[in-house]
Amino acid sequence: MIAMLESVIGTVLSSFIVVIISSFMVLVLDFLFPSFSKWTRMFLFFIVLTVVIQPAFEHFQMIRGITQTIASMFISIYPLLTASIIASGGSFSMLNFQPAMLLFANGAVILSDKILIPLLSATMLFDILSRLNPSIPFTKMAELLRTSLISLVSALVAAYSIFITAGGTISWALTGVTSEPIKELIRQNIPLIGSFMTDSLGAIGRYSSGASVFIGAWLIITIWSVALLPTLKTLLTGFLYRWTAALIEPFANEEITGILDDIGKTLFVLCAVSFLVAFAFIYTALFTVILVKLITVVR
Amino acid sequence: MRGGLLAFLSGLLLICILSSVLSLLLPGELDDEFLPLMKMAIGIWIIHSITIFFGHSLF
Amino acid sequence: MVTIFQLIVIYLLLLTVSFVTKSLQPIIYAAIFFIFLSYVGMTVIVPFGKTFMQLFAPLPGPYAKLLIGSVLLFYFSEIIVKHVSEAGYESIAKVAHFAIKIVILTFWLPQLSLLIETLSKFIIK
Known part of the structure; x- marks a missing residue:
């Protein structure tokens, strides 16, 4: 956990420090040449853009790569899974396995690969353009894209939770006293995606605690860390962006803090998307593992 | 930690009061011209305090 | 209060100078300006700055x-x-x-x- 934190901070910290130093430089230049301030503002904007866009874009590419691997995995596994469900019959009923769920997860992954990530890139572009020239704003467009993405994702999650509660005989081991305050805390602190995060975490927990009867806890933990680590990294990076924006707001230009804030917001939406993908990944991985176990046990 | 936070906040308050009083004393457009220096004072103070807070764990 | 009185005196003096010698007015104006500036600086601005600094002495650094x-x-x-x-x-x-x-x-x-x-x-x- 600490190593992950360090790696995340290490990737973005240097670019944020460049932003801070260049905003100090701009303050000095503004003091010396007040009539040149428009030019210095433009230069600062380009410096910040070249430095700050890179880590955010790496996250985009990371999530895109993960979704592509998961989509190909689904497509290769899905026929096998359905065939073996039909073959084995009753042995799966204890897990409340639903083929529709798998199909749904597959659809979500393809959706996020084909639609969500291009839309998010477009959102970021709109944000940058409207900050670059405030008299030609695209802010409404960017906000619309973000909110529609969020609503799409939350509709998907609602559908997920319907599936889960319809067949959800397996209860999450962590419900009750320990988890509720944490869920509430997350929900309040990350208003945009907080409730989505807690819901999907609960769903993942419910499934994996049921499955851990069959497979060892270490495997569950491995699957969790493989699927959730990129998501947590994205979330942390988004927080660092917003944190830096809050930190440098008193002395930096308004455009700079605004663009950092916008990138942070977009990364939060990306984090919601990658939660969806992680959920699909965990679901598939668990069922593949259970399938292999059952086949070996039957023999 | 708590003492450090207190020092940070009181320093912030004092710098803000100081700079607003100074901008009251300066006439008209001189105020705008002097603004970057005040911003620089606040910025140096903030970054300095932050590095004191988290420096021991980052270095 | 004293400063306003001095200002009025200086203004009257400058008016008289401009009435008496038109050609010498710029140099007398400049001289009186610098004298007045240094006087106000010594009596008002610098002491005020010092008390101001003492007021914000708790500010570290x-x-x-x-x-x-x-x-x-x-x-x-x-x-x-x-x-x-x-x-x-x-x-x-x-x-x-x-x-x-x-x-x-x-x-x-x-x-x-x-x-x-x-x-x-x-x-x-």
Whole structure:
């Protein structure tokens, strides 16, 4: 956990420090040449853009790569899974396995690969353009894209939770006293995606605690860390962006803090998307593992 | 930690009061011209305090 | 109160000078301006700055001293620049003002370089 934190901070910290130093430089230049301030503002904007866009874009590419691997995995596994469900019959009923769920997860992954990530890139572009020239704003467009993405994702999650509660005989081991305050805390602190995060975490927990009867806890933990680590990294990076924006707001230009804030917001939406993908990944991985176990046990 | 936070906040308050009083004393457009220096004072103070807070764990 | 009285006296004096000798007026005006400026600076502005610094003494570091000192320097420089540019030598005044600004920034330079040094340590790591 600490190593992950360090790696995340290490990737973005240097670019944020460049932003801070260049905003100090701009303050000095503004003091010396007040009539040149428009030019210095433009230069600062380009410096910040070249430095700050890179880590955010790496996250985009990371999530895109993960979704592509998961989509190909689904497509290769899905026929096998359905065939073996039909073959084995009753042995799966204890897990409340639903083929529709798998199909749904597959659809979500393809959706996020084909639609969500291009839309998010477009959102970021709109944000940058409207900050670059405030008299030609695209802010409404960017906000619309973000909110529609969020609503799409939350509709998907609602559908997920319907599936889960319809067949959800397996209860999450962590419900009750320990988890509720944490869920509430997350929900309040990350208003945009907080409730989505807690819901999907609960769903993942419910499934994996049921499955851990069959497979060892270490495997569950491995699957969790493989699927959730990129998501947590994205979330942390988004927080660092917003944190830096809050930190440098008193002395930096308004455009700079605004663009950092916008990138942070977009990364939060990306984090919601990658939660969806992680959920699909965990679901598939668990069922593949259970399938292999059952086949070996039957023999 | 708590003492450090207190020092940070009181320093912030004092710098803000100081700079607003100074901008009251300066006439008209001189105020705008002097603004970057005040911003620089606040910025140096903030970054300095932050590095004191988290420096021991980052270095 | 005393300052306003002095201002009125100086204004009347300048009016009389402009009435008596039209050609000598600029140089007398300049001389009276500098005398008045140094007088006000000594009696009002510098003591006020000192009490102001004592007021903000709890502020750790040299920030209060730096801010007040640079504000005073900036203000004096601006006033003199205005006076010189009223006489018609605007470009010389601009150059002098720019030099004063650089002097003010050199006061800040140790703080700034310390800060950038600490920040660049993070980048190198």
